[in-house]
Amino acid sequence: MATTTQKSSAGRRFALPFRVQFEPRLEVPRWLPLTVSVGAIIIALILGAFALRLSGLTHPFRAYANIAKELFGNWGGISDVLVQATPLILVGLACSVAFSMKLWNIGAEGQFFIGAFAASAIVLAPVLPAETPGWVFIPVMMIAGFVGGALWGFVPGYLKAKFNVNEVITTLMMNYIAIEWNNFFIFGVWSEGGFQMSPRFPRTAWLPRLADYAKEIPQFGGLTLHLGLLFGPIAAVMVWWVLYRSKWGYEIRLAGDNPKAARYAGTNIARNMVLVMMLSGGLAGLAGMAQIGGVVRRLQGAISSGYGFTGIIIAWLSKLNPLIVVAVSILLGALILAGREIGRSGISMLVQGIILFALIASEFLLRNRVRIKRTREA
Amino acid sequence: MDWIIILQAGIAAGTVLLFATVGEVLAERSGILNLGLEGMMLIGAMSGYSVAVNYGNPWLGLLVAMVAAGLLSLLHGFVTIHLQADQVVSGLSLTFLGTGLSLVFGEGLSKAGAISLLPKVTIPVLSAIPYLGDILFTDQSIMVYIGYLLAPAAWYYINYTRPGMHMRAVGEYPAAADTMGINVKGMRYLYTCVGGMLAGLAGATISLAISPGWFSHMTTSGQGWIAVGLTIFAQWNPLRAAAGSYAFGALRRLILDLQGPTKLLLWKNPFYYNPYWGFFLKMIPYAFTIVVLVIGSREAMRKRMGAPAALGVPYIRGQRGI
Incomplete structure (x- = not known):
């Protein structure tokens, strides 16, 4: 099928001494995808610097260097980056799972919020009394976060499976609904003295931080890294196993790559769609739980720096490989922190947009080999 | 509550969605799905407002908004038409890029003072019609009237003109269009750009006429996505x-x-006595979008009709397509 050669007519029209040809590749060299991903990030950082320069920041590259030193030069910085990476790993996994089946779950942000809400409800409703010990509290909150997110993912998944409703738009609309839903509780039901936040959770509902052990190990003083960091890598291994080692995962990937083949093979695509959206939503919901249990320790409005959307970039940068998601999340966590340091609210979004554009544009190079052919003797 | 005022203001607010949706209809009819509406609207709103603040001319702002969003959409065009990238992902990156750009360059713009806006117009004879005159033709922004003209014009263009027919051919069966000598890629670039310009127009209509000002990403508050949903509906x-x-x-x-x-x-108005219930009211447009999508999708299933056949599929000459 794919045997045709795309010819650029540039050679003929402008009479250049060479001709650029694109030939479809049959095999992609192993080193190429990684090179392309790294290249995309570098290009995005350079273009982002230009945008910063245009918007009035005088020395963008110097700012980059300073921030890199600040973030990776000491344990405090590294801990802060890992705290950012904690929810990102989980939402990155959430997006990877859904994208493996070509389900465009753009709703990780909303699922994150509902996960945070459901976990808070355990504490604030209250489902469990405040004196519950931590080893009960935290697992129950994790389950609640996962279930909340899964329910939020179920709706678009069901609508897609049953009525073929475009999931891009439904998941997005569910984001806005989730945020308003949370606002109702933050401003109204659970508002603490009229402030736009819930009361602080009891101590047993906090995910333990490194700083909590500063008495025994003084080096941990001031480090905000919390237990939630472990959720991501564990989930990554589980998701990897499901996607690449289990029969169900094979069905998912088959439905993503070739829905017709999946149908002929007799897999239940509709059921898998719903289940995948629920798994994806659940992972994002768990990220929301980790964020409120480990960082803010109460329900409030500003708990996400657009994590759900960054998850999309992470999934794409890691080519949907759950294990690579972990590494990429750390990088993007640093990017989000850097954006805050620079003080331009949109800059990390901008850089993420360029990364994604550069990535999908360069996929052309993965699919095609560039040949430069001489057309005339010089 | 005065129904006349609600409908009058509703028409004005709907004009924004109308520009964006008609633009997306044109792009999708030629086979290009552009999910970047939200980003392009934000770019339009920001650049239009910024120009109006700095140069005092809202019309110039409108023009710049259309050019800026049009250029951004050409990036989507290049990536999807020439580089054959996935249109969903490209559209998403366009949203990120547009949102990011408009937030970075719109920094501080929300503090700008009062500016001259696009004029409001009352049409002499038509405004005398009872009810309809008050709703449609009295004290409406000039953009609203452009909206009245745009939708029928686009409908006529798509269904009854030769270039409109070419556009549909490119979106339904590009290989056949190509054999007929129609420039498939050129047409797709054209309508992607037109769609982008209309999205920019929609954005500038918000910031320069309907609800003036720059409120960072809350300026559009998801209307770009609602427009994508409306296209399907x-x-x-x-x-x-x-x-x-x-x-x-x-x-x-x-x-x-x-x-x-x-x-x-x-009854006593619960939303007045419990102000927090207002958050549920705010969900309604988004929930309604989902409902509308379900209705649209079911109808499409029943009538066995749907999206342009080549929507989202890159065209490569000589390769077996749809």
Whole structure:
């Protein structure tokens, strides 16, 4: 099928001494995808610097260097980056799972919020009394976060499976609904003295931080890294196993790559769609739980720096490989922190947009080999 | 609550959606799905407002907004048409890019003072029609009238003109269009750009006419995505798109007005006495978009009609396509 050669007519029209040809590749060299991903990030950082320069920041590259030193030069910085990476790993996994089946779950942000809400409800409703010990509290909150997110993912998944409703738009609309839903509780039901936040959770509902052990190990003083960091890598291994080692995962990937083949093979695509959206939503919901249990320790409005959307970039940068998601999340966590340091609210979004554009544009190079052919003797 | 005022303001709010939706209809009819509407609208709103603040001329702002969003959409065009990238992902990156750009360059713009806006116009004879005259032709922004003209014009263009027919051919069966000598890639670039320019126009219509100002990403608050949903509901027909847009505009306005009065019909107004319930009202447009999508998708299933056949599929000459 794919045997045709795309010819650029540039050679003929402008009479250049060479001709650029694109030939479809049959095999992609192993080193190429990684090179392309790294290249995309570098290009995005350079273009982002230009945008910063245009918007009035005088020395963008110097700012980059300073921030890199600040973030990776000491344990405090590294801990802060890992705290950012904690929810990102989980939402990155959430997006990877859904994208493996070509389900465009753009709703990780909303699922994150509902996960945070459901976990808070355990504490604030209250489902469990405040004196519950931590080893009960935290697992129950994790389950609640996962279930909340899964329910939020179920709706678009069901609508897609049953009525073929475009999931891009439904998941997005569910984001806005989730945020308003949370606002109702933050401003109204659970508002603490009229402030736009819930009361602080009891101590047993906090995910333990490194700083909590500063008495025994003084080096941990001031480090905000919390237990939630472990959720991501564990989930990554589980998701990897499901996607690449289990029969169900094979069905998912088959439905993503070739829905017709999946149908002929007799897999239940509709059921898998719903289940995948629920798994994806659940992972994002768990990220929301980790964020409120480990960082803010109460329900409030500003708990996400657009994590759900960054998850999309992470999934794409890691080519949907759950294990690579972990590494990429750390990088993007640093990017989000850097954006805050620079003080331009949109800059990390901008850089993420360029990364994604550069990535999908360069996929052309993965699919095609560039040949430069001489057309005339010089 | 005054129904006339709600409908009047609803038409104005709906005009924004109308521009964006008609633009998306044109792009999708030529086979290019552009999910970047939200980003392009933000770019339009920001650049239009910025130019109006700095040069004092809203018309110039409108022009710049269209050019800026059009250029951004060409990036989507290049990546999807020439580099054959996935249109969903490219559209998403366009949203990120547009949102990021407009936030970075719109920094500080929200503090800009009063500016001259696009004029409001009352049409002499038509405004005398009872009810309809008050709703449609009295003290409306000039953009609203452009909206009245745009939707039927686009409908006529798509269905009854030769270039419109070419556009449909490119979106339904590009290989056949190509054999007929129609420039498939050129047409797709053209309509992607037109769609982008209309999205920019929609954005500038917000910031320069309907609800003036720059409120960072809250300026559009998801209307770009609602427009993508409306395109499906409209079944790629500009007239249905217009009807849907105005209905949504009226809904948005109604929600604002529901929180004001102490009494709703005969009962105490719960939204007045419990202000927090307003958050549920705010969900309505988004929930309604989902409902509308379900209706649209079911209807499409039943009538066995749907999106342009080549929507989202890159065209490569000589390769077996759809």
